[in-house]
Amino acid sequence: MTQPGTTGLIFNEPELWDKSREGRCGISMPRSDVPRTDLDPALTGDAPELPQLSELDVVRHFVRLSQWNFSIDAGMYPLGSCTMKYNPKTNEVQAARKGFAAAHPLAGDEFSQGALKLMYELEQLLGEITGFPAVTLQPAAGAHGELTGMLMIHAWHAKQGKQRSKILIPDTAHGTNPASATLCGYQSVNIKSGPDGILEPATVAEAMDEDTAGIMITNPNTLGLFEENIKEVCDIVHAKGGLVYGDGANMNAVMGIIKPGELGIDVLHLNLHKTFSTPHGGGGPGSGPVAVVEELIPFLPVPRVEKENDAYSFITDCPDTIGRMHTFYGHFSVMVKAFAYILSMGGDGLTRASQLAVLNANYIKESLKTTLDLPYDRPCMHECVFTDKTVQEYHISTMDMAKRLLDYGFHPPTVYFPLVVDAAFMVEPTETESKDDIDQFIEAVKAIVKEAASDPDKLKSAPYLPKVTRLDEVTAARKPCLKG
Amino acid sequence: MRYLPHTRQDIDQMLAVTGHADLNQLFETIPDSAKTKTGLNLPDALSEWDLNAEMEELASQNAACRSYTCLMGAGSYDHHIPAIVPHLISRSEFMTAYTPYQPEVSQGTLQGIYEFQTMITALLGMDIATASHYDGGTALAECALIALRKSKKANKIAVSSLIHPAHRQIMQTYLDPSGYEIVDIPADRNGLTDVAAFKAMEGMAGVAVQSPNFLGNIEDLGSFRACADEKKCLLISSFTEALAHGLLKRPGSFGVDLVAGEGQSLGMAKSFGGPGLGLLAGTKKMMRNLPGRFVGKTTDSNGQRGYVLTLATREQHIRREKAASNICSNNGLNAMTAAVYMAAAGKNGIREIARLNHDKAVYLKNMLVDAGFESVYDSAFFNEFVVKAPAGFADKRRELAEKHNLFAGVPLESYYPDMADHYLFCATETVSRQAMDLLAKEVKS
Known part of the structure; x- marks a missing residue:
């Protein structure tokens, strides 16, 4: 089978300022039709030392840079917990419509009815998908959604008259979970998952007390396993007066199959840039809507969108709100893309997407479980987690395999996470990868494991094909050079 | 669905490898009691072409779907974006x-x-x-x-x-x-x-x-x-x-x-x-x-x-x-x-755009004061400033938006209760003298 990785001509390109020539400018200047008025010289400084380039200089520079990037549009990104699915192009067309892109956030409700209606309807759609009565779209990213949700739990406890000091977090959690909890002043209590890789009710019952605000659960968890005891766990936490936070980062596995709102979860964030196909952008902007049960609605951030007699408006008069999380209403253009995606898929399409995401992951798990070590050999959801145990005897690590995959034309999986297994190699194919592409990936992993035995030194210096080879990250951190 | 590449044959072959009878069986680890009974009650999937129509309909309900004069800033600014x-x-x-x-x-x-x-x-x-x-x-x-x-x-x-x-x-x-x-x-x-x-x-x-x-x-x-x-x-x-x-x-x-x-x-x-x-x-x-x-x-x-x-x-x-x-x-x-x-604007470009913003804002403020607005502060400003509007401006402002697609300033009273009739105006390099003159003329009339 021919692998996608190959060599080709790519360009060298210096840093911007090395191309700068005094007097060049790459921007068209509007002609001035008003008198020049100088500011008091005591207030003005010298022009900032930005590089001086022509328009084509700028175009070549960034086109050359772009060619050094891997991207979904070029190849498969089996990154566990990241849901790197295809980003549909029509979504970009929708967000770029003048009525959306040029809208000023303070134009007033009556001049912004289209935007308000879209937000209102997207809240309804996400509420239906997750099984909750209300949603806020304001959080700017998944971690921001987590913070929003935890602030609401904090505010709810305060309203009950007694604040609590701790929060339970399973060992499979994303690092953002404990960090978000800390921002609310909660001390994280790490709880261990059971031998099957899922939470056991007894462990939760033992840790849960009346000084614990609740639990943060990712379901399916980061081992790709469904938390089968979720209902019991929720009951235990509720019985002690706590609330259940659901990390919906892995919602792509279960759309139309379960609704977290029906299982006892009280507050859940989604990542529109994972499950709902909006581009990751090399690190954002994302969007992290938060869905809540009835009892938490008063605590949602403001402003909220309201509908009355077919007219939409922002309301801020909510006495128990946690306050504002974003300068305006969140990442609106990301919402437009997610809305377009949901409308394009429909309910059956989203359910099908989850089914195929789970099929793809199980197919990879079954196909590679004799090649790589599979610590939890159970039916998985949308992702599966291997380790480097089978290649350790050749002194080859997960990192070596990951780097070698680049030469085969694949982005590596998520590595060394979750922390609950050693040297994790965590694969999430998503539903938009075809069987043919997945077979190529499986063949590549098998070929690399063979190489580990036959030519381990080759793996240790991989990759060979990208623009640069392994980078010196130690010096980068010890002697930081953060600007040119 | 065009985003889902699996053929019937692919699915069958893959299920044979995973050992499942059908796609539903893949979710065997989820207890039946946890599964949703209602499915997803969402609108039917739209074709790309129907989606275009629906989204354009929504976008057209925002005033921004037509060219407009933006004299509002307050954290979101109207600037030219090079192609x-x-x-x-x-x-x-x-x-x-x-x-x-x-x-x-x-x-x-x-x-x-x-x-x-x-x-x-x-x-x-x-x-x-x-x-x-x-x-x-x-x-x-x-x-x-x-x-x-x-x-x-x-x-x-x-x-x-x-x-x-x-x-x-x-x-x-x-x-x-x-x-x-x-x-x-x-x-x-x-x-x-x-x-x-x-x-x-x-x-x-x-x-x-x-x-x-x-x-x-x-x-x-x-x-x-x-x-x-x-x-x-x-x-x-x-x-x-x-x-x-x-x-x-x-x-x-x-x-x-x-x-x-x-x-x-x-x-x-x-x-x-x-x-x-x-x-x-x-x-x-x-x-x-x-x-x-x-x-x-x-x-x-x-x-x-x-x-x-x-x-x-x-x-x-x-x-x-x-x-x-x-x-x-x-x-x-x-x-x-x-x-x-x-990188495109560069050292000289960013300086010139900044100066244009300041020039336009000074011009706008002068025109508004000339038209009966009150200058509130003497402090130096960049491209935004506060003026107190003459009586009846709130209605005029709405009329300007409806008739001329001109958005004149952000009312400040909701931010500072003692600033009734005060407006925060912004002028950037995108605003023409003609538009500012029109505003002044409309306010005077």
């Missing part, structure tokens, strides 16, 4: 890439963000800048947390009442659960933050001032620096209009410790308020306290120049509950947008 900016940013290689954790195949994003960091430090006159934050308000809230955490004793921070009201609200939301207190510094009669009032405050971990402030006036950061030095507390400055730094003295020249701001003006569409671009910069001393990602320069095993994400030991995926912040995704693609914009 190369969306063109380059739409490249799949930037837009559909993941966070650059695998540097060998992410050098494009990494070098671009490194250049962004460098240009932001030049724009603000600071030692270091992070790889971005969500928006100006959340970046400012993080700065407040840094100051409070660094202080051994103080649990209060002094915050100018002329910082963008939404930014102050975000700070409140972020600080509330930790028991930190925000102490407002009032405004003086010139529409500037009252430095004397700050002088009288004790036990502050830091002081935060926006310049130009929410009313458009340029603050004297130097006097706050002197005062903060006496009190041995951190000075944080913020801004909502990044282009002001094309003309004004840079925050770094006043010795501020931390700068937070909104970068939407650097090539981003207004998009109903988001996503914008949170900018965060600091002195070298602040390096290990700043939240979020940094890109650093290094070399590869062959000695070639290359870039990596660095100083990750501050971040949540390594430090978990001890992290400097919970931030994970930032606004990377918008940082790249700002990089392209700044």
Whole structure:
């Protein structure tokens, strides 16, 4: 089978300022039709030392840079917990419509009815998908959604008259979970998952007390396993007066199959840039809507969108709100893309997407479980987690395999996470990868494991094909050079 | 569905490998009691063509679907966006890439963000800048947390009442659960933050001032620096209009410790308020306290120049509950947008655009005063200013929007209850003299 990785001509390109020539400018200047008025010289400084380039200089520079990037549009990104699915192009067309892109956030409700209606309807759609009565779209990213949700739990406890000091977090959690909890002043209590890789009710019952605000659960968890005891766990936490936070980062596995709102979860964030196909952008902007049960609605951030007699408006008069999380209403253009995606898929399409995401992951798990070590050999959801145990005897690590995959034309999986297994190699194919592409990936992993035995030194210096080879990250951190 | 590539035959072959009878059986580990009985009650899937029609219908219900004159700022600014900016940013290689954790195949994003960091430090006159934050308000809230955490004793921070009201609200939301207190510094009669009032405050971990402030006036950061030095507390400055730094003295020249701001003006569409671009910069001393990602320069095993994400030991995926912040995704693609914009504008371009903004705003203010508005402050401003409107302007303003698609200023009363009839106007390089003259004529009539 021919692998996608190959060599080709790519360009060298210096840093911007090395191309700068005094007097060049790459921007068209509007002609001035008003008198020049100088500011008091005591207030003005010298022009900032930005590089001086022509328009084509700028175009070549960034086109050359772009060619050094891997991207979904070029190849498969089996990154566990990241849901790197295809980003549909029509979504970009929708967000770029003048009525959306040029809208000023303070134009007033009556001049912004289209935007308000879209937000209102997207809240309804996400509420239906997750099984909750209300949603806020304001959080700017998944971690921001987590913070929003935890602030609401904090505010709810305060309203009950007694604040609590701790929060339970399973060992499979994303690092953002404990960090978000800390921002609310909660001390994280790490709880261990059971031998099957899922939470056991007894462990939760033992840790849960009346000084614990609740639990943060990712379901399916980061081992790709469904938390089968979720209902019991929720009951235990509720019985002690706590609330259940659901990390919906892995919602792509279960759309139309379960609704977290029906299982006892009280507050859940989604990542529109994972499950709902909006581009990751090399690190954002994302969007992290938060869905809540009835009892938490008063605590949602403001402003909220309201509908009355077919007219939409922002309301801020909510006495128990946690306050504002974003300068305006969140990442609106990301919402437009997610809305377009949901409308394009429909309910059956989203359910099908989850089914195929789970099929793809199980197919990879079954196909590679004799090649790589599979610590939890159970039916998985949308992702599966291997380790480097089978290649350790050749002194080859997960990192070596990951780097070698680049030469085969694949982005590596998520590595060394979750922390609950050693040297994790965590694969999430998503539903938009075809069987043919997945077979190529499986063949590549098998070929690399063979190489580990036959030519381990080759793996240790991989990759060979990208623009640069392994980078010196130690010096980068010890002697930081953060600007040119 | 065109996004789902599986043929019937593919599915059958794959199920044979996984050992499941059908797709439903894949979910065997989910107890039946947990499965939803209702399915997804969503509208039927739309074709691409029906989607276009439906979305255009929604977009057409926003006034912005037609060309309009935008004399509003208040944190979201109307600037020209050169064609190369969306063109380059739409490249799949930037837009559909993941966070650059695998540097060998992410050098494009990494070098671009490194250049962004460098240009932001030049724009603000600071030692270091992070790889971005969500928006100006959340970046400012993080700065407040840094100051409070660094202080051994103080649990209060002094915050100018002329910082963008939404930014102050975000700070409140972020600080509330930790028991930190925000102490407002009032405004003086010139529409500037009252430095004397700050002088009288004790036990502050830091002081935060926006310049130009929410009313458009340029603050004297130097006097706050002197005062903060006496009190041995951190000075944080913020801004909502990044282009002001094309003309004004840079925050770094006043010795501020931390700068937070909104970068939407650097090539981003207004998009109903988001996503914008949170900018965060600091002195070298602040390096290990700043939240979020940094890109650093290094070399590869062959000695070639290359870039990596660095100083990750501050971040949540390594430090978990001890992290400097919970931030994970930032606004990377918008940082790249700002990089392209700044590279295209360059040293002279950004200066000239900034001057044009100031010229237009001065012209607009003069025209409005001539038409019967009252100038409220004599302080210097960049491209925003406050005027008090003549009686009946609220109706006229609505009429201008409806008839001429001209949006005249942001009413300030909802932000400051004692500012009835006060409006915050903004004029940028996109506004023609003709449009401003029309406004003045309409107001006079």
